[in-house]
Amino acid sequence: MILPRLFLFISLFSLALSNEQSNSHILPRPLILETTHLRELDNEVKLQCTSWRFAVEANNLNPWKQIPLECAEYVEDYMLGRGYKLDLERVSNEAGVYAKSVELSGDGKDVWVFDVDETLLSHLPYYADHGYGLEIFDPVEFDKWVGKALAPPLEPSLKLYNEIMGMGFQVFLLTGRSEKQRNVTEENLINAGFQNWDKLILRGSEDHEKLATVYKSDKRDEMVKEGYKIIGNSGDQWSDLLGSSMSNRSFKLPNPMYFIP
Amino acid sequence: MILPRLFLFISLFSLALSNEQSNSHILPRPLILETTHLRELDNEVKLQCTSWRFAVEANNLNPWKQIPLECAEYVEDYMLGRGYKLDLERVSNEAGVYAKSVELSGDGKDVWVFDVDETLLSHLPYYADHGYGLEIFDPVEFDKWVGKALAPPLEPSLKLYNEIMGMGFQVFLLTGRSEKQRNVTEENLINAGFQNWDKLILRGSEDHEKLATVYKSDKRDEMVKEGYKIIGNSGDQWSDLLGSSMSNRSFKLPNPMYFIP
Numbered sequence: 001m002i003l004p005r006l007f008l009f010i011s012l013f014s015l016a017l018s019n020e021q022s023n024s025h026i027l028p029r030p031l032i033l034e035t036t037h038l039r040e041l042d043n044e045v046k047l048q049c050t051s052w053r054f055a056v057e058a059n060n061l062n063p064w065k066q067i068p069l070e071c072a073e074y075v076e077d078y079m080l081g082r083g084y085k086l087d088l089e090r091v092s093n094e095a096g097v098y099a100k101s102v103e104l105s106g107d108g109k110d111v112w113v114f115d116v117d118e119t120l121l122s123h124l125p126y127y128a129d130h131g132y133g134l135e136i137f138d139p140v141e142f143d144k145w146v147g148k149a150l151a152p153p154l155e156p157s158l159k160l161y162n163e164i165m166g167m168g169f170q171v172f173l174l175t176g177r178s179e180k181q182r183n184v185t186e187e188n189l190i191n192a193g194f195q196n197w198d199k200l201i202l203r204g205s206e207d208h209e210k211l212a213t214v215y216k217s218d219k220r221d222e223m224v225k226e227g228y229k230i231i232g233n234s235g236d237q238w239s240d241l242l243g244s245s246m247s248n249r250s251f252k253l254p255n256p257m258y259f260i261p
Numbered sequence: 262m263i264l265p266r267l268f269l270f271i272s273l274f275s276l277a278l279s280n281e282q283s284n285s286h287i288l289p290r291p292l293i294l295e296t297t298h299l300r301e302l303d304n305e306v307k308l309q310c311t312s313w314r315f316a317v318e319a320n321n322l323n324p325w326k327q328i329p330l331e332c333a334e335y336v337e338d339y340m341l342g343r344g345y346k347l348d349l350e351r352v353s354n355e356a357g358v359y360a361k362s363v364e365l366s367g368d369g370k371d372v373w374v375f376d377v378d379e380t381l382l383s384h385l386p387y388y389a390d391h392g393y394g395l396e397i398f399d400p401v402e403f404d405k406w407v408g409k410a411l412a413p414p415l416e417p418s419l420k421l422y423n424e425i426m427g428m429g430f431q432v433f434l435l436t437g438r439s440e441k442q443r444n445v446t447e448e449n450l451i452n453a454g455f456q457n458w459d460k461l462i463l464r465g466s467e468d469h470e471k472l473a474t475v476y477k478s479d480k481r482d483e484m485v486k487e488g489y490k491i492i493g494n495s496g497d498q499w500s501d502l503l504g505s506s507m508s509n510r511s512f513k514l515p516n517p518m519y520f521i522p
Contacts, residue, residue, distance in 0.1 A: 050311070051347040057319040058513040060352045062359055086312040091321045098323055246503075252319040 049074035053256045059238040064259050067133040075132045075256050079124060085156075087254040092156035095234060095251045096163050102231055102248075104168055111228045112164045113220070113247065115235035116175035116185065118255050120161065121151035121192055133257035146181060149188035157234070157253070158193050165196060169231065172199045174219055174240075176212050176260065179204050212260045217243030310335035314517045320499040325520050328394040336393045336517050340385060346417075348515040353417035356495060356512045357424050363492055363509075365429055372489045373425045374481070374508065376496035377436035377446065379516050381422065382412035382453055394518035407442060410449035418495070418514070419454050426457060430492065433460045435480055435501075437473050437521065440465050473521045478504030 049071035055061045067075050078084055104110045114120055126145040127133065145151075165171060177185055179202045186200065207215045216239065220230060224245045233240065233247035236255035241247070310332035316322045328336050339345055365371045375381055387406040388394065406412075426432055438446055440463045447461065468476045477500065481491060485506045494501065494508035497516035502508070 047343060047347065051344065051351055054315065054318055054348055054515065055351050055355065057315055058352075058515075060355050060512055062355055062362075082308060083312065086308065087315055090312055090316050091319075094316065094321050094323055101323075242507075251321055254315065254319075 045070055045074060053078070056256050056259070057252060057254060059242075061259070063261050065136055067256065069134070071256075072131060072134045075134075078256060079127070079132055084254060088154055088156040091234075091251050091253055092160040095160055095232060095249075098249050098251075099164055099167055099169070099232055104231075105229070106168070108170060109228050110169050111172055111223060111230050112169040113172050113174050113223075113230060113233040113235075114157075114161065115237070115240040116173055116177065116189070117151075118154075118236040118257075119234055119240070119253050120154060120157050120173070120194055121188060122154050123151055125150070125152070127257050137258060143181075146177070146188075147184055149184050149191060151188055151192065153192035153194065154253075160234070161194060164232070170198045170228065171196075172201060172223065173197050174201045174216055175203075176215065177202050178208070212237065212239035213243045216240060217245060220245035220247075306331055306335060314339070317517050317520070318513060318515060320503075322520070324522050326397055328517065330395070332517075333392060333395045336395075339517060340388070340393055345515060349415055349417040352495075352512050352514050353421040356493060356510075357421055359510050359512075360425055360428055360430070360493055365492075366490070367429070369431060370489050371430050372433055372484060372491050373430040374433050374435050374484075374491060374494040374496075375418075375422065376498070376501040377434055377438065377450070378412075379415075379497040379518075380495055380501070380514050381415060381418050381434070381455055382449060383415050384412055386411070386413070388518050398519060404442075407438070407449075408445055410445050410452060412449050412453065414453035414455065415514075421495070422455060425493070431459045431489065432457075433462060433484065434458050435462045435477055436464075437476065438463050439469070473498065473500035474504045477501060478506060481506035481508075 049068070052061075052068060052071055053075075099112070102110075117123060123142075123145070126142065130138070130141070161171070173189075175185065182200070182202055185202065189197075189200075201219055203210075203215060207218070210218070221244055223230060230245065230247040232249055232251065234251045234253060235241050236253040237260045238252065239260050241250040241252065310329070313322075313329060313332055314336075360373070363371075378384060384403075384406070387403065391399070391402070422432070434450075436446065443461070443463055446463065450458075450461075462480050464471075464476060468479070471479070482505055484491060491506065491508040493510055493512065495512045495514060496502050497514040498521045499513065500521050502511040502513060
């Protein structure tokens with residue numbers, strides 16, 4: 001993962017050269033790569049990529065297909081380090097506190113909606129082999145991985161899931177996966193420790209052309225028509241959370257690796 | 262701003278002492294505060310406070326009245342350093358790109374909504390004197406500051422504002438300020454360089470008991486009833502953006518200093 005840093009160096013190097021020229025120095029000075037320079041460069045990249053990541057999480061970015069090249073190492077560090085873990089724990093804790101504060105009607109109509117991918121199940125093992133979002137998404141390769149049903153649970157989400165279950169919510173899993181993947185999805189969820197959900201909703205043939213926001217809104221509209229109250233909604237994409245029949249409270253799990261409109 | 266760090270030190274110091282006891286050392290070892298320790302402590306605080314700030318910006322936190330004590334210095338550094346500036350620039354740039362991509366109907370009904378405080382006008386001079394969100398909000402003190410009409414513009418927002426104007430949007434300013442503050446608000450906006458807005462909507466007497474989310478939703482509902490299409494909405498609080506008659510796209514400006522439900 002040295003490439004992005006190298007790229008930045010080359011850019012800065014060219015900049016240095018052009019400055020030299022404009023200052024009428026004929027011979028470029030020797031470029032000594034000192035630790036201090038490296039550290040400053042690291043700090044600059046961190047600052048820029050943190051700002052980019054905030055824009056992702058606050059839903060400020062226009063649609064994007066790859067993480068910025070210069071943030072490749074930053075995103076890897078975040079995903080593998082404590083940052084991602086801390087963020088997952090915080091969002092699950094806050095959701096749990098909120099869920100406990102709600103007085104349920106007790107009529108079996110209080111719903112918590114969970115997305116599946118990067119919300120209950122982690123595809124970090126797959127993305128580790130595909131540049132953590134630096135490579136353009138390859139649906140064929142990804143479906144092969146999904147077919148293995150080996151995605152591990154996001155532990156803080158599993159904890160929240162069990163708490164929500166215990167409080168008497170109806171738990172609806174609403175995923176962008178296809179109805180054809182129902183068996184493998186159930187198998188993976190159970191392997192990862194998730195049990196006893198009330199509904200698992202996947203894309204039927206009529207949903208395949210829809211944007212995720214539209215498909216998920218349609219499904220939430222149906223829930224509301226059937227008399228359900230959507231009290232909470234957990235998802236790693238804003239397309240899990242925005243649209244019609246929005247939940248009373250939404251919880252955005254971190255995901256700087258990819259964007260689904 | 263040494264207090265929070267001191268507080269952490271004392272906590273860690275107590276922890277060290279209790280560990281000493283459990284390890285049956287009778288006499289505490291001398292505690293040498295080395296630079297490396299300070300740096301590790303700084304890194305830990307940075308990690309925790311960055312995670313907290315993400316939760317703020319992604320709207321994951323339950324209602325809060327003060328920033329965490331241990332993040333006081335972190336928030337100050339962010340607000341005064343390049344982080345806040347970069348985030349403001351990014352959100353305005355993304356909003357500008359989106360605005361340009363929209364085909365306007367040209368019937369004078371395409372609206373961009375801007376919040377005012379911490380969206381167009383900056384109260385950083387006030388918050389610098391009040392712990393950057395560490396002190397509980399004091400409405401009397403704050404209204405005195407607002408009465409001076411001295412709040413500077415957020416420069417990236419002013420740039421966006423002028424771009425949006427130039428594209429032919431109707432520009433509606435929707436603020437939680439009271440109707441009684443109309444004159445001083447207009448004065449401050451003009452002093453800060455904002456001109457020619459189409460509507461400035463403030464809280465009337467019937468709105469004062471409403472939560473910001475409800476008040477702003479009601480006002481957007483009215484716009485929609487009058488035939489306006491809300492194409493974009495910029496605000497530093499999620500209560501500027503969520504609720505009914507939501508905009509096609511919302512842009513969340515950074516604000517780790519306070520929360521308005």
